[in-house]
Amino acid sequence: MGQALYREWRPATFAQVVGQAHAVTALRNAVRQGRVSHAYLFTGPRGTGKTSLAKILARAVNCLDPRDGEPCGACVNCVEIQRGAHLDVTELDAASNRGIEQMRDLREKIRYAPTSAARKVYIVDEVHALTADAANAILKTLEEPPPHALFLLCTTDPDRLPETVLSRCQRFALRRLKPEEMVERLERIAADIGMVPEPGVVAAIAVRAEGGLRDAIGLLEQLWTFAGDRPTMAQLVELQGGVRQDEVDRLFEILEAGDGRGCVRWLDDVCERGAEPREVARDLARAARARMRAAVERTGRVDPGWLAVLERLQSVTADSRGAGDPRLALELCLYRCAEAISPAQAAPAPPAGEPRAAAAGEPERAGGWNELLARVRARDRRVWALLQGARGRAEDRVVEIVFAFPAHREEAGRPEFMAVMRQAVQDVWGEGWTIRLGVAPGSAKEGATRR
């Protein structure tokens, strides 16, 4: 992600920090009143301003000409700290494994008075990643800090810090920014670089950054590189690999109709034009959330179908960070969403035991197929969802299940899924049946593109 704009627009004073009013006010007052303590811990998600605040504080306490708690930005201390060249200010990033040596002799060096600054500052980014020895060195110093020492610790994961460190720091929890808080800054940056985005683009960038201003500025820069001075919404979607609002609307109509196969066709279409399943899942989760919130505000109640959709999209978004096939995961998720919204259409419940005639237009569906689906559904929804896109035939004591896609056939072949199908077949047709899994002809191409 682009970093040049972010570095250029990084806040240099407390007043320039976007959001985080509680931390900004408290720190600025502490500087103004000369009551800055020995150790601060900044926690919060990535890109919310933890190290920016630490650097502003490092300058503010050492500035030769501070104004109302703000660093001047012009004195030798401000300039040197800004450049990362001041002898009394040590910055290290524990996550990249640097700074082990700095930590080793920290305990000796911290005792010496600073050379030209008022406070000797250690800024440690991702402090939870420090080695035990290094964390111990900090801890020992925190127990009896020399009066000139100032520790500014930053972490995205405070739960991994020892309680002894937490208890010795004054803590500021930075929060994710709301999109509207980021929009003004993004618009100013865009104006500064001569960019005139299509209406809605800046707001969409703010939403996609999920609360991190650094990511938002990075995305703006990427879009600038990718699309030039007049970026459009379509270009932003293309860059991110997500889906457009009209595509989201179309899918939501398909879901409301409980059309599982329509979902697969929709996913094929958007992936065909280059969308990334992971980004698609994220966009859908955001859109479903916005839709649900709007409905709650309008009606005062939560629609259980859409709540289930949101939960499913949320969990597939979380899962997609791990291994596995994100497209298959999203596909199954969409089946389940269709089922959640419109269970009546998605799951016909035939009278038990009565062999049904094949549905019109589906002559290959043998009598009993719908009942088989109902039995499978009762046992395992995941297997049932897989079978939604398949066609079945039962004759001569062989049940043949033909999937539209090789990946579905592969998934259905898992032993635990086969066991569910075997039991359901036995429930419907009795013992002695064999199950064969196949893939519809002409699906090889789709199968190849889904990996």
Ligand SMILES: [Zn+2]
């Ligand atoms: Zn200064």
